[in-house]
Amino acid sequence: MADAAADRSLIPRLSTLARFTFVDVILWCLRIGVTVVVVGGTIGTLIKGRYALDQWFDLVMFGLTLGSVYALIALGYTMVYGVLRLINFAHGDIMMTGAFSGYFIAASFDRSGFLESSAIIAMLGILAVAVTTSTTIAVLTERLAYRPFRHVRGFAPLICAIGVSFFLEQTFRGIFGSSIRSYPDPKWLGGAYVFGGFRIPSVDVLVIGSAIVAMIVLYLIVQRTKMGTAMRAVSEDTDAAAMMGIDVNKVVVFTFALGGAMAGIAGVFYAFVFKQVYFYMGFTPGIKAFGAAVLGGIGSIPGAMLGGFFLGLVESVGPALFLDGIGITAPYQLRDLIAFTLLIMVLIFRPHGILGERMAKKRA
Amino acid sequence: MTTETMPRRIRRKRAGPLPMRSALLTGFTFGIVGVYLAAVGILLMIHGRAIIVGVLSVGQAALLAIGLIAGAVIARRERSLPAGQTLLHSAVAGGIAGAILGLLVLLMAAIDVRDIFIALSPQLLEMLTFGLDVAIVVPILVVAGAVLGVLGALLAIAPPAMRRPVLVGFFAVIVCGVFQELIQIMLQFTTGDQENPGLLTQIMSFFGGLVDGLREAIYDWEGLTLEGAIAVFVVAAGASVLRARSTRVQAATSGEVWQSRNGRIAKVAIAVLLVVLFPVLAGSYIGQVLMLVGLYTLMGMGLNLEVGLAGLLDLGFVAFFAVGAYTTALLTADSPHALAAYSSIPSMSFWVAMPISVLVSVVVGVLFGIPVLGVRGDYLAVATMGLGEIVRVIVQSDAAAPLLAGANGILQIPKPKIGSMELADPVALFFLTLVCAGIAAYCAWRLERSRLGRAWMAVRDDEDVAQALGINLVKVKLLAYGLGAAFAGLSGSIFAVMLTSIYPSSFQLLVSINVLALIIVGGMGSLPGVIVGSLALVGLPELLREFGEYRYLVYGAALIVMMRIRPEGLWPSATRRRELHDAAGDLETLEAVAPVAAPEASPPGQ
Numbered sequence: 001m002a003d004a005a006a007d008r009s010l011i012p013r014l015s016t017l018a019r020f021t022f023v024d025v026i027l028w029c030l031r032i033g034v035t036v037v038v039v040g041g042t043i044g045t046l047i048k049g050r051y052a053l054d055q056w057f058d059l060v061m062f063g064l065t066l067g068s069v070y071a072l073i074a075l076g077y078t079m080v081y082g083v084l085r086l087i088n089f090a091h092g093d094i095m096m097t098g099a100f101s102g103y104f105i106a107a108s109f110d111r112s113g114f115l116e117s118s119a120i121i122a123m124l125g126i127l128a129v130a131v132t133t134s135t136t137i138a139v140l141t142e143r144l145a146y147r148p149f150r151h152v153r154g155f156a157p158l159i160c161a162i163g164v165s166f167f168l169e170q171t172f173r174g175i176f177g178s179s180i181r182s183y184p185d186p187k188w189l190g191g192a193y194v195f196g197g198f199r200i201p202s203v204d205v206l207v208i209g210s211a212i213v214a215m216i217v218l219y220l221i222v223q224r225t226k227m228g229t230a231m232r233a234v235s236e237d238t239d240a241a242a243m244m245g246i247d248v249n250k251v252v253v254f255t256f257a258l259g260g261a262m263a264g265i266a267g268v269f270y271a272f273v274f275k276q277v278y279f280y281m282g283f284t285p286g287i288k289a290f291g292a293a294v295l296g297g298i299g300s301i302p303g304a305m306l307g308g309f310f311l312g313l314v315e316s317v318g319p320a321l322f323l324d325g326i327g328i329t330a331p332y333q334l335r336d337l338i339a340f341t342l343l344i345m346v347l348i349f350r351p352h353g354i355l356g357e358r359m360a361k362k363r364a
Numbered sequence: 365m366t367t368e369t370m371p372r373r374i375r376r377k378r379a380g381p382l383p384m385r386s387a388l389l390t391g392f393t394f395g396i397v398g399v400y401l402a403a404v405g406i407l408l409m410i411h412g413r414a415i416i417v418g419v420l421s422v423g424q425a426a427l428l429a430i431g432l433i434a435g436a437v438i439a440r441r442e443r444s445l446p447a448g449q450t451l452l453h454s455a456v457a458g459g460i461a462g463a464i465l466g467l468l469v470l471l472m473a474a475i476d477v478r479d480i481f482i483a484l485s486p487q488l489l490e491m492l493t494f495g496l497d498v499a500i501v502v503p504i505l506v507v508a509g510a511v512l513g514v515l516g517a518l519l520a521i522a523p524p525a526m527r528r529p530v531l532v533g534f535f536a537v538i539v540c541g542v543f544q545e546l547i548q549i550m551l552q553f554t555t556g557d558q559e560n561p562g563l564l565t566q567i568m569s570f571f572g573g574l575v576d577g578l579r580e581a582i583y584d585w586e587g588l589t590l591e592g593a594i595a596v597f598v599v600a601a602g603a604s605v606l607r608a609r610s611t612r613v614q615a616a617t618s619g620e621v622w623q624s625r626n627g628r629i630a631k632v633a634i635a636v637l638l639v640v641l642f643p644v645l646a647g648s649y650i651g652q653v654l655m656l657v658g659l660y661t662l663m664g665m666g667l668n669l670e671v672g673l674a675g676l677l678d679l680g681f682v683a684f685f686a687v688g689a690y691t692t693a694l695l696t697a698d699s700p701h702a703l704a705a706y707s708s709i710p711s712m713s714f715w716v717a718m719p720i721s722v723l724v725s726v727v728v729g730v731l732f733g734i735p736v737l738g739v740r741g742d743y744l745a746v747a748t749m750g751l752g753e754i755v756r757v758i759v760q761s762d763a764a765a766p767l768l769a770g771a772n773g774i775l776q777i778p779k780p781k782i783g784s785m786e787l788a789d790p791v792a793l794f795f796l797t798l799v800c801a802g803i804a805a806y807c808a809w810r811l812e813r814s815r816l817g818r819a820w821m822a823v824r825d826d827e828d829v830a831q832a833l834g835i836n837l838v839k840v841k842l843l844a845y846g847l848g849a850a851f852a853g854l855s856g857s858i859f860a861v862m863l864t865s866i867y868p869s870s871f872q873l874l875v876s877i878n879v880l881a882l883i884i885v886g887g888m889g890s891l892p893g894v895i896v897g898s899l900a901l902v903g904l905p906e907l908l909r910e911f912g913e914y915r916y917l918v919y920g921a922a923l924i925v926m927m928r929i930r931p932e933g934l935w936p937s938a939t940r941r942r943e944l945h946d947a948a949g950d951l952e953t954l955e956a957v958a959p960v961a962a963p964e965a966s967p968p969g970q
Binding site for chain 1 (some may be wrong): 400403404405406480481482483671677679731734735736737738739742743745746747749750751753754757758760761762763838877880881884914916917919920921922923924927928931
């Protein structure tokens, strides 16, 4: 009897092994390889002990700063995807438009000394201009480029979105020039707060703090206002929402506007962290933030925030933690490699992300 | 949505104040387009290229076109309204467009905004004002816009028999003017070699003299003369009239058999002859341009297998191109990074390295495809793009520098040799590309009609159904990646010997987008479409050299516009056309047939 029971349990196991194709072998190799690099690198780095505790702390802080910017951008991807099932490929470039328009105000404030003397009003002014620009462009993009594809299936919407991305980049290049412009660097941004031996740069405090405020505001808008409720309804089921009397067009415009506003804020902060703006700056953070949105579970707003912070941390700590340990030269050049690997691993192995079960079920 | 749009559509038909409003909107749109062209800097840039020397530049022509097209658009839209009303609306639209440009002029004259808008320079102001005073220019712009609007509308209303010669004439003048350098070089090809007078050369020089005389009649050193332009216009318009008449006669008299078989063979023969002779006559610069077109055509055919046939949107395509180029470089180069320098692998000639590069690309393509097998749709695009970026980051990094030379690139790649002859000349390399592209095109053409090609199309149309029909998705998809990669690898291999040195900066995502744009403009899944696309997107910007800066702007715009108005591309495959115009197709064929079938019976437009 016992033999028979063992037999019965063994047969399915064997049959799953039989269905194990070479593709699975390679995918498992990929998983194991990445795990080995991560674990081995971490152990190697920790044994070498090249980095002191406060260096790790700096890396983490930088990661959180970067992560909050990614989170802000990822929100735009996730909301648009939730409502339209469209990857707004141009979203990174919408962030760039915010950063660029903020630059001109920031530069003029800097010249007149206003940025130094009354920091808060100046920052609000810069943010207001950036948000206005990026929101306008996001809404215009939706109206002119995406709306005609609302009910088209296949690649057409995505290809159009790629076109929009290039169009925006090259338009800004044509209008404002292709040179890299350096963002103003006011004195109050160069300082740091010290907490028990750890030094926190004020840029990080500013960026993380403001990003969290922006995200809370967004969350309240989405959860508490009528428009936010409509947005969630459309993202749940567009047709049913339309039948309940929700104006889908209005909701879509609202979604793009919200996403654009977040991208504008993200753009200004990204520029304040990296101290420069140029027409191509939106592309890479855009793709990475999309990865963050998928990682968190696309369509989920808390997921996008979580994914953004996670991606920022991995990207900042990763080169030192994983790659230095296995003896790779100049690991910081491979920061993007880590981000893209994470993106691909998520897309391959967990396309529904951390918080995306609901969406995943619907996509299936 | 429907409830909202329906009443509006009904009201529009009743023709109240709405056509006026739409005319205002159209004028506004075209004015904004003009301002956009000015602000981006295109207007001033194309102002530098003359169509007719001292009379008309491309920039001015673009401004004229804005007014004309605005009028034509209105006339097209209001076909049902009486002509007088239409003309009024067109005038309003053109006038508004002119007024908006006038506002730009006023703004530029009043304040200097060059700190922010670098393109709004004094030269642009001078171009827009024709050197006149600003106060006079604004009303002139408005009036000119209105007049152009009316002209455009008249042109749109006019019967095709009148419209076509005019359009053909203008088109001919523009082509002769814009490409004057190229045409002049080609028309003077015999004047140089007077030294060895054989019979052939004498005949050639006779024709050369004839051709040269022709050139001198319409061109001076800088470009088309006014008389030349008028002559070109008259000849082209006349030819168009004659051709319309002769086709009508031919359609009535000649049988269809001659048309379909001999005619096609003759056409193909002429096309082949032209492709072979053209670069020889036009010189090495054209050879270079055509070579690039050939390389992109190769890549386009590869991506076409993946996207057009198998429906796998791959944005990391440049990775295969890079693999082909780097493999060839590592195998053949005379540099410390070449494999021969530190391993027992001997340094090879290009002819051995090329097939190896293709093979390596296939292997990389399959390896590239395996992880993303289960990823579908939009996610696949992003995943492949990520993979492509990973390849670039690795190639560029210092970590891989001992193997791949990092940002310094691999130098001193020898040119291919046949016997003792080195293929160093761009024209010779172009022929190499042409032969490779020809073989590749044959393979692609056979693949498309093979069992595998049909399996790809089944997967493209519905993966689940295809699997249910017994298609092995894994095999079919990996073959798509592998074979697509083979084309790109071949292209990369030739690219490496063309430049004789390769740098990671040549393998950016832009290349993938470039290839994607060209197959979309040409027509997805269509082989001739790939060639048309690469001629339009790679060849044209290369010929209009100053335009290079704006080519990616044009790519972006082309992707959007093509997806909106002609998703099947310029030269679509037959299946694709049918798919995309399933319902509308019947109507369209009717419309297309109508003017051919009954041109005499009833003049259209009345």
